[in-house]
Amino acid sequence: MTNGQAAYSYRMDDSVPAFADDAPVIVFDGECIFCSGWVKFALKHDRTGRYRFLTAQSPLGEALYRHYGLDARDYETNIFIDGGRAYFKSEGSIRMIAGLGFPWSLISLLRILPRPLADRLYEFIARNRLRIAGRSASCFVPTPEVRSRFLG
Numbered sequence: 001m002t003n004g005q006a007a008y009s010y011r012m013d014d015s016v017p018a019f020a021d022d023a024p025v026i027v028f029d030g031e032c033i034f035c036s037g038w039v040k041f042a043l044k045h046d047r048t049g050r051y052r053f054l055t056a057q058s059p060l061g062e063a064l065y066r067h068y069g070l071d072a073r074d075y076e077t078n079i080f081i082d083g084g085r086a087y088f089k090s091e092g093s094i095r096m097i098a099g100l101g102f103p104w105s106l107i108s109l110l111r112i113l114p115r116p117l118a119d120r121l122y123e124f125i126a127r128n129r130l131r132i133a134g135r136s137a138s139c140f141v142p143t144p145e146v147r148s149r150f151l152g
Contacts (some may be wrong), residue, residue: 005068016063018087019151023052024082027064027094029056029075043146045100051149067146076126090118
């Protein structure tokens, strides 16, 4: 599900700094251990180096959250931007995982779940992610080997 905005709508928003959007971008809570683990998973399984990453706490991440009408201090959803379109909650997660290729692409089968049910499950995990995994004292820091895949 997108928020109904046109593809690349952020390019027309003066408050969003220009960024390399020629590859899918995952905007995530860099202070959440659960979210950082999610990024480590994606880095490990993204064999083609397709994805780029951006912490929500960066100026660009905050600008994108505001652009899409999200609270730039309460990161209840990752943002997955692909082809200039933003996806949130369960749809964003399914698209992210499916983009990793086989066998991860099988996650697309979860699209048979009604979206409201899938989003409620996503929201439950998002609301409780800090209880599940905790909060890091600092933002996620990429290793030198993958630093070029991070924006901002």
